[in-house]
Amino acid sequence: MRAETYRQVAEQNANFLLRELRQGDGRLLRSWKDGDAKLNGYLEDYSYLIEGLLELYQTTFEPRWFMAAQELAETMLEHFTDSKGTFFDTSDDHETLITRPRDLQDNATPSGNSMAVTALLKLAGFTNDLRTIDITHQALAQMQPMMSQYPLGFGQWLQALAYALSKPREIAIVGDRDTADTQALLEVVRDGYQPFQVVALGAPDGQTPAVPLLQDRGLVEGHAAAYVCVGFTCQAPVTGSEELQGELE
Secondary structure, eight states: OOHHHHHHHHHHHHHHHHHHSBOTTSOBEEEEETTEEEEEOOHHHHHHHHHHHHHHHHHHOOHHHHHHHHHHHHHHHHHHBOTTSSBOSSOTTSOOOSSOOOOOOOOSSOOHHHHHHHHHHHHHHHHOOHHHHHHHHHHHHHHHHHHHHOGGGOHHHHHHHHHHHTOOEEEEEESOTTSHHHHHHHHHHHSSOOOSEEEEEEOOOSSOOSSGGGTTOOOBTTBOEEEEEETTEEOOOBOSHHHHHHHHO
C-alpha cells in the first residue's frame, strides 16, 4: 500500500472516530455499533487517539488534527488526572466502582498512563504548556523506580522517559508546502528515524497559527525557513536543506 493510501485511510479513521465517538461537549465514548455509540471513554481511548492525531498532523499538517488532539488532551487532564501525578483509567464521572482503577504497567499494549504521558510530552513540544510539562515530569519521576527495577513491564514508560531526557527538538517550518524549497526542508526532517522531535508546518499568511510553535515565525528573504528549537528556544532560521541538516546533526 502506497504512503498516500495509508494517509487517506488514517484520515478516514480519524474523521470517523471524531464524528461518531466524540460528543458535543468533547467527551469520548467507548464503543460503537450500527450507528449507536455508548459508554464513557477510558484513559486509553483518549491517550491513544491524541497520539494518533498528533502523528496525523505531522503527516498532513492540517491544523484540525492538532486542534482536536489539543482539545482531547484538555479533556483528559480535566477528568482523569489523579493527585499522585499520574492518571486514573476511568473519568471522574464514571460509574461508581469499589476502587477507581489506575493501571500503570505496560503489557502487550501500552497502558493508558504511559501513552498519556507520551502524547502529552509531544503535545508540549507544540505548545510549550508548562502545566503539561510539569504533569509529565512528575509522572515520570514517580515511575522511575519501577522502570529501573522491572523494565520489561514498563516499555512505553521507558520510551516516554527517553523522549523527555533527549531534549527533543521542536521544528517549525514556514512556507508554502507545494514549493520546492519547503519540500527540501521537509525531506531533511523526515529522513531516517527521528524519534525525538516534533514538526509543524505553516504558511506565512499573516493569520495567528493554530499551532503555537509556528507563532511569530516567518519567511527569510522570501524563502521557506526552518526554525530548530529546544524548549521553545530557537536557533537562527535556516533556508537551505544542508544548513538544516547541520543543525539537526
